[in-house]
Amino acid sequence: xxxxxxxxxxxxxxxxxxxxxxxxxxxxxxxxxxxxxxxxxxxxxxxxxxxxxxxxxxxxxxxxxxxxxxxxxxxxxxxxxxxxxxxxxxxxxxxxxxxxxxxxxxxxxxxxxxxxxxxxxxxxxxxxxxxxxxxxxxxxxxxxxxxxxxxxxxxxxxxxxxxxxxxxxxxxxxxxxxxxxxxxxxxxxxxxxxxxxxxxxxxxxxxxxxxxxxxxxxxxxxxxxxxxxxxxxxxxxxxxxxxxxxxxxxxxxxxxxxxxxxxxxxxxxxxxxxxxxxxxxxxxxxxxxxxxxxxxxxxxxxxxxxxxxxxxxxxxxxxxxxxxxxxxxxxxxxxxxxxxxxxxxxxxxxxxxxxxxxxxxxxxxxxxx
Amino acid sequence: xxxxxxxxxxxxxxxxxxxxxxxxxxxxxxxxxxxxxxxxxxxxxxxxxxxxxxxxxxxxxxxxxxxxxxxxxxxxxxxxxxxxxxxxxxxxxxxxxxxxxxxxxxxxxxxxxxxxxxxxxxxxxxxxxxxxxxxxxxxxxxxxxxxxxxxxxxxxxxxxxxxxxxxxxxxxxxxxxxxxxxxxxxxxxxxxxxxxxxxxxxxxxxxxxxxxxxxxxxxxxxxxxxxxxxxxxxxxxxxxxxxxxxxxxxxxxxx
Ligand code: SF4
Ligand code: SF4
Numbered sequence: 001x002x003x004x005x006x007x008x009x010x011x012x013x014x015x016x017x018x019x020x021x022x023x024x025x026x027x028x029x030x031x032x033x034x035x036x037x038x039x040x041x042x043x044x045x046x047x048x049x050x051x052x053x054x055x056x057x058x059x060x061x062x063x064x065x066x067x068x069x070x071x072x073x074x075x076x077x078x079x080x081x082x083x084x085x086x087x088x089x090x091x092x093x094x095x096x097x098x099x100x101x102x103x104x105x106x107x108x109x110x111x112x113x114x115x116x117x118x119x120x121x122x123x124x125x126x127x128x129x130x131x132x133x134x135x136x137x138x139x140x141x142x143x144x145x146x147x148x149x150x151x152x153x154x155x156x157x158x159x160x161x162x163x164x165x166x167x168x169x170x171x172x173x174x175x176x177x178x179x180x181x182x183x184x185x186x187x188x189x190x191x192x193x194x195x196x197x198x199x200x201x202x203x204x205x206x207x208x209x210x211x212x213x214x215x216x217x218x219x220x221x222x223x224x225x226x227x228x229x230x231x232x233x234x235x236x237x238x239x240x241x242x243x244x245x246x247x248x249x250x251x252x253x254x255x256x257x258x259x260x261x262x263x264x265x266x267x268x269x270x271x272x273x274x275x276x277x278x279x280x281x282x283x284x285x286x287x288x289x290x291x292x293x294x295x296x297x298x299x300x301x302x303x304x305x306x307x308x309x310x311x312x313x314x315x316x317x318x319x320x321x322x323x324x325x326x327x328x329x330x331x332x333x334x335x336x337x338x339x340x341x342x343x344x345x346x347x348x349x350x351x352x353x354x355x356x357x358x359x360x361x362x363x364x365x366x367x368x369x
Numbered sequence: 370x371x372x373x374x375x376x377x378x379x380x381x382x383x384x385x386x387x388x389x390x391x392x393x394x395x396x397x398x399x400x401x402x403x404x405x406x407x408x409x410x411x412x413x414x415x416x417x418x419x420x421x422x423x424x425x426x427x428x429x430x431x432x433x434x435x436x437x438x439x440x441x442x443x444x445x446x447x448x449x450x451x452x453x454x455x456x457x458x459x460x461x462x463x464x465x466x467x468x469x470x471x472x473x474x475x476x477x478x479x480x481x482x483x484x485x486x487x488x489x490x491x492x493x494x495x496x497x498x499x500x501x502x503x504x505x506x507x508x509x510x511x512x513x514x515x516x517x518x519x520x521x522x523x524x525x526x527x528x529x530x531x532x533x534x535x536x537x538x539x540x541x542x543x544x545x546x547x548x549x550x551x552x553x554x555x556x557x558x559x560x561x562x563x564x565x566x567x568x569x570x571x572x573x574x575x576x577x578x579x580x581x582x583x584x585x586x587x588x589x590x591x592x593x594x595x596x597x598x599x600x601x602x603x604x605x606x607x608x609x610x611x612x613x614x615x616x617x618x619x620x621x622x623x624x
Pocket of ligand 1: 474491
């Protein structure tokens with residue numbers, strides 16, 4: 001109980017700062033509440049809250065596809081927690097957008113003002129549609145809890161097309177976040193700018209989704225004193241290794257073809273950040289996973305999954321912040337209020353996740369028919 | 370097709386800043402000595418004259434690209450290239466994602482950071498004046514003819530004429546003729562354009578196709594993906610149905 005008390009008070013302090021930052025944001029504008037400027041118009045609210053938020057939610061579609069389309073029933077028990085993460089993730093991304101958009105009340109404009117040439121337009125539509133799909137996919141959990149049989153039956157009837165739609169929307173959406181940066185060949189550093197950004201964003205999202213699932217399953221098993229489904233975790237670890245290797249091959253091959261590898265061996269701020277990221281996302285985790293001793297030990301897999309998640313967060317921040325700094329001519333570091341909002345959003349995520357697994361049949365439920 | 374454009378000849382520019390003043394007046398923007406010293410476009414300054422030293426100058430303003438990156442990325446079409454030529458902005462559509470600022474290769478769109486309800490601000494090529502057949506405010510204000518207005522093809526011919534009649538006075542290049550797929554605005558200068566602060570590393574291809582080529586795959590990915598996943602689903606679950614049916618048969622036989 002004492003530990004819970006500690007985290008609860010941390011959460012409350014974070015929320016207090018977040019409230020102050022929110023007031024600043026909505027009454028005094030983006031200039032007063034962020035370190036953004038004409039030279040650096042996108043900061044961590046886009047780079048972390050949106051780009052990473054969506055990436056961290058990728059476990060949802062990865063597991064829904066594995067369990068319900070490829071029919072690997074072994075992973076059924078963790079499909080729901082992954083779905084919950086995805087649903088909360090998307091809701092929080094929308095919340096973050098309300099902070100970042102200059103005119104958040106116009107967020108619905110892409111619905112009527114079609115502009116299919118814009119990646120942002122596609123991103124907007126995917127967020128909207130996929131959040132709806134997630135809400136529907138998630139609804140049986142609530143209906144089960146409330147013992148409402150009829151809506152449960154209706155949702156189950158459309159569950160197959162729903163899952164397929166969700167996977168397609170996610171694939172498009174995860175990759176289009178990478179496509180956002182295709183328009184800035186002259187601004188994004190060559191260590192990161194490539195025509196393959198959409199592919200790399202998709203692969204990294206799948207890897208992060210798997211890593212997040214390992215991470216959450218382990219955490220919640222500990223928190224609730226449940227036994228960890230060991231074969232599941234080991235299986236996920238193996239999948240993670242495969243995806244990371246594919247990612248590494250695509251990434252380095254592309255750099256080789258673009259002759260960008262030389263950039264990595266020049267000593268610069270960018271190349272240090274590049275190696276930091278690449279170390280965390282590929283070199284270290286793949287090396288560790290090559291050893292059976294890591295692959296067959298849930299605790300070590302847990303550590304690897306933390307490395308991977310952290311590494312891909314660094315990757316997205318490198319693309320949205322580090323890689324854009326040189327061309328902009330300024331150094332960007334977030335204002336306290338940007339950090340406070342981001343931390344409040346992460347805090348809300350953890351809080352809602354904990355509440356949901358406590359009160360809804362997430363980990364224990366009657367097998368879906 | 371009509372393409373109302375500007376030709377700015379830096380060799381005729383005397384750095385008097387009348388274009389800045391005329392622009393501010395036409396767009397209801399403040400202008401004083403402090404603002405005159407600001408060497409950047411901003412929410413209250415749509416054009417500025419860069420002082421390159423040695424009595425050399427270079428004007429900066431929105432280039433009104435033929436295929437503008439800003440308009441292509443805008444998710445709501447708040448920015449668009451008019452048939453007349455200028456790239457204009459509709460604040461009521463804008464949702465403030467600032468993608469246009471990220472995308473513009475000339476860093477032209479600027480934001481009202483200090484306002485609670487902000488808008489993007491940039492040169493709109495005096496759209497209404499030009500539509501009425503009048504020159505832009507900056508061209509009208511220019512006392513030396515360094516900035517002139519007109520049909521792009523005519524201005525291009527004029528620029529070529531100046532280059533051939535007086536090759537010693539210019540670097541042999543018309544900036545904006547081909548850059549990034551061409552821009553409505555054309556620049557002549559005696560100073561290398563890169564040294565004058567204009568981006569020269571982009572080449573002659575417009576930027577929007579970089580995303581367009583990928584976006585074009587979206588419908589394919591969606592339809593092929595659905596067919597494949599639907600098929601996989603059918604196969605994996607078919608197996609289960611068959612297994613269930615066989616199980617039932619066996620049970621019957623046993624019974
Ligand atoms: S210069 Fe920038 S703002 Fe002007 S039309 Fe081109 S992309 Fe748009
Ligand atoms: S900030 Fe406004 S004008 Fe610029 S891309 Fe976003 S919606 Fe369009």
